[in-house]
Amino acid sequence: MQKLTLKFILLFSKLWTNMGIDVAQLKIIIETKLIIDDRRPLASFTKNQNKKPSKYSTWFQFFIFLLMGLMFLAFVIVIPDKFLATSLFLTLILSMLSLSLITDFSTILLDNKDQYIILPRPVNDKTVAFSRVLYMLIKISTQLMAMSLPGLIFVFTSWSILAAFTFLIQLILVTLIAVFFVNIFYSLCLRFLSIQKFKDVINYIQIFFSIFIFLGYQIGPRVMQSFTEGQTSVHHIKLLWLSPGTWIASFQALLVQDFSTLTLSFSALSICLLIIAISGSSQLFSKDFNSKIAQLAGGDNPVEKKQQYPEGKVPLYKKIEKIVTNSPLEKAGFSIIWLITARSREFKMQLYPTMAYLPIYFIFLFLQGKNDTFAERIDNVNTSGLYIMIFYLSLFTVLTVFQLITKSEKYKAAWIYYAAPIQQTGELMSGVLKSAFLKYFIPFNLIFLIICVPLFGAHVTNDILLATAVGGIESVLVMLFLVKSYPFSQAAENGKSRVLINLLVLGLLAIVGYLHIVIHQYETIIWAIAIIAWIVFLIMIKYLKKENWKSLAFDDN
């Protein structure tokens, strides 16, 4: 698939050469990058990963995106107006692609290995920039395929040939625009912002997108309803006018002889957009970009902060550590998690977006139902037990933390675990668990307690207690079965989608939360279950300590 895309792109060699790109260099750069991606890093101090990059996970990913594509297809089938249908479809594809590009591809875009390998060679900036764009395009092609395949099949079987081909071309345009604009966005940011600021901006964008998607889940069905009920068109939905997907979709309107000012200006806009995208990215990308990335390589340069804590003063984590951990090994696990999670950019970049769901859900909780007074709404939420859901959503954060703590750019620093005399890996890992749990889960529940008790009454206490214990148990289970390596000892993989796994976990938590909601009126039962759950949780931690992870053993390769 990826090779095919590359071949297709190279068909236009003449054009690329005219743009000042060295095609031979371009080809070898991209081919090499693809080869590197196929081979997972073999660190001499981490476990031998001679397993083939599992085909299943790729297929699984494909399958999920296919499902998503089927959902998008629904719009195309249900809405008779082709212009509107295409607008929605393309807008959805555009936002999914941008989301993937920004969240999963920032590592590729900001890859600083190029710095040492390509830049010292006589390769011009345009070629470097273009190779980066194409590489992203190739990596995302599988996802695009899966998402658009159902739509394409439907369109080709039931629309006229002309409309179908226009649809295909529109799809390609949308992809190009997504890739180019994400690139332009990155380079603009890098040009005008300091590195530190830029990292923050990326964080915010990711958070914004996550919220956007979450909003989509909340609003989507309602919007869908209003579409199918009435005869709406793009002309009426002003919000859609803002989406580049709509602009490109306007070609469909032209096909059915709709030459209104709106459609014509949309078409003009989309052509402008394309020109800006291509010329802009070759203009902008090259100049400061690489030197800025070189600075990124320096890692998180801390703002000149003298003396993080004055002499003799014990930092907070040390105090907590003293209370909750016993052996030095457990303390080691505790402190490494506490400290690195607070400082590593890559960790924060991946975690923070997942936290953004919480406040949004909280707000939506109260927007449910129409025309009620605030007091009525609170009452509603209270009796329906919907507030419980948020406790479980916060659990999602701690699960994400567990996914992330084994990964690090600095995975080679993990040699120390193998050189040190670690008797019980469980001791270390229980420190890890306690740290993650206390830092990323308990605070949420405390906040909920503070907010919910005055709002809903003291009876929520047992709900929070139960949810916390369930969270604890789930954490231990995740630790036992999913965390297969020492903290920060594995290389992160390029361009692997996190979004999907996250959505799945979210679904699972929703089920547990739902069960809780079902029984939430029986206060005594909740108390009983909460107490049992806490006992189970504490026993499990004890058990965890005695566990010796086989998968953590040193495997020489």
Add this chain to the structure above:
Amino acid sequence: MEVSKPIIRISNLRKSYGSKEILKGINLDIYPGQVIGYIGPNGAGKSTTVKILTGLINDFEGEVMVNDIDIKENPLAIKSQIGYVPENAELYDVLTPLEYLDFVGQLYGMENTLIQQRSQQLLKAFGLEQNINNRMDTFSKGMRQKVLLISGIIHNPQIIVLDEPLSGLDANAVIIVKELISLLAKEGKTIFYCSHMMDVVEKVSDRIMLISEGHIIADGTFEQLKTYQSESLEQIFSKLTGKEDGSVEASHIISAIR
């Protein structure tokens, strides 16, 4: 110095990767307080020996005894007596040196107060007291190497295994480390020093071992090795590992790119 019994005893050590035999029967007795210079060409089996000695590799043939403990039976007991600084080692550089040493010390089972006290003294001794609370991602390579060296000795090990410990250090730091090695040896520590820098090995080691193609082909003090009719360790090295005439090879290289 060879009054006591050997602290490390390696007998008939063999190790293969697949069908390729890397170590073909190594026999060594190392005594407390010795500084062993372990040299050899690339791929000779140096780092394999080190990995076995530090308990990282467990499936080998032969016997490795450290302080009368069989490394196969109780690798953990041996790991806790060894301080190891790998070649080009990385560290978690978002931490401050103090935090990193705290982490490492705890992995070795040390108590908090002891770690605090020792790491502060050691950082001071290595001239890093200014940077004690700065993150290591601002550090130069030499500063990181110093932190790594400290992390190798903080638990007061009996045996210290150093793999190219001078890489990235400036001339002043090199002097400190060389001095440190001899002081540690005087304290009765055993030092296993792997390097390609012949001039340093020549100076710091009181026993030099040359490994080539899985065999120890020379073993003795620098003075003893001089019987191979060579002036410097570099010459001895190239004579024994069969690359006597480096100039011929270099001229081949030149003619290839001409």
